[in-house]
Amino acid sequence: MSKQGGDPDHERGSDRRQTLASLLGAGLAGATLSAPGRARAEATRMAPIPGDELFMRMAIAEAAQADFPFGAVIVRDGNVVAAGRNQGTSTNDPTAHGEMVAIRRFVAARPAGELKGTTLYTSGEPCPMCMGAILWCGIGRVVFAASIEELATKIGQIMLTSRAVADAAPFATISITGGVLSAEALALFSK
């Protein structure tokens, strides 16, 4: 079994130090990591729960119709309340990632405060732009299928994990689950 096919939770737990070191350069990383943890957010790892695959299939169904195969749904109290798919070319908007479109649709219909405590399912791990938006919106949980590392084998990615972005946001508390139906999400790139 390949490394990427392994236990996603375990893989998510792969060394954050290594990620930061690659981002910051070895010299800086040591100093940063030795600093007190007070500025770190609580970005907790969470194993998949019942229902995750159901909602992920909806996100992947959105992705299947997208300009680039990325889709997202936002779930509140067990119900899908917004969905989005990448519309980067059809709307002439490179920021129209699936997550951004779902969030914009949500706030077009509901108070933004109701995003707090929702779960966002996305076929691809949120990029730094989308993860920033997710954190600003107070979304409580993110579930993704394919990781940025996996997506980078298919399409250009900013090599910064959702966890790294969340960990840099001291105001945010969020849980992150990765690897739910990642093979199905990645398969869309072959179509």
Ligand SMILES: [Zn+2]
């Ligand atoms: Zn994005």
